[in-house]
Amino acid sequence: MTAVPKKKLTEAEYLAIERDAEFKSEFYNGEMFAMAGASRQHNELKENLSIEIGSRLKGGPCRTYSADQRVKVERTGLYTYPDLLIVCGPPEFELMEGIATLLNPQVVIEVMSPASSANDRGRKFHQFRKLPSLREYVLFAENQPYVERFVRRSDETWLMTIFDDPAGAFSLVTVPVTIPLADVYRGVELPTDPSQGP
Numbered sequence: 352m353t354a355v356p357k358k359k360l361t362e363a364e365y366l367a368i369e370r371d372a373e374f375k376s377e378f379y380n381g382e383m384f385a386m387a388g389a390s391r392q393h394n395e396l397k398e399n400l401s402i403e404i405g406s407r408l409k410g411g412p413c414r415t416y417s418a419d420q421r422v423k424v425e426r427t428g429l430y431t432y433p434d435l436l437i438v439c440g441p442p443e444f445e446l447m448e449g450i451a452t453l454l455n456p457q458v459v460i461e462v463m464s465p466a467s468s469a470n471d472r473g474r475k476f477h478q479f480r481k482l483p484s485l486r487e488y489v490l491f492a493e494n495q496p497y498v499e500r501f502v503r504r505s506d507e508t509w510l511m512t513i514f515d516d517p518a519g520a521f522s523l524v525t526v527p528v529t530i531p532l533a534d535v536y537r538g539v540e541l542p543t544d545p546s547q548g549p
Contacts, residue, residue: 366448378430392493395539413439426481435460455484486525496532
């Protein structure tokens with residue numbers, strides 16, 4: 352017996368399904384991938400980041416978008432939902448099936464769990480690097496005060512900086528934002544033994 356090949360979806364078919372779906376899905380290479388639910392720590396950290404960064408950008412040319420804002424990487428066809436985005440200047444959207452998908456984030460922020468860290472550092476970062484607008488990619492560990500910030504340089508290489516001093520702060524380069532890690536992780540219940548690493 353031969354297996355029946357799975358029918359690949361078009362972008363328009365994916366967006367039509369996504370418009371009426373009860374849960375979010377990513378899309379890549381003709382396939383939809385349901386997004387797993389996030390932990391309490393993940394959600395608390397994401398909310399803290401949204402509040403802290405959003406308040407520091409208030410009144411300026413940049414703004415944040417939360418995890419409900421879909422992004423498309425045009426060069427690869429990936430549709431995904433990062434945890435937090437920063438857009439400076441006018442946002443650019445693809446409009447299809449009555450749905451707006453953001454095309455030009457300058458900063459992408461993800462909260463990573465021990466289970467998702469390899470994917471966040473690997474496949475996702477590989478995809479996001481194809482966004483011409485992207486200047487920074489930032490990963491926050493959900494199980495300990497730990498941040499990896501990747502900044503695109505003029506020669507198209509990426510410079511990584513780690514922030515892991517609980518009494519210190521992290522900063523962004525693209526926008527003038529510096530936030531104490533204590534504020535980012537305030538109220539987030541961290542494990543007493545984060546030995547799994549970030």
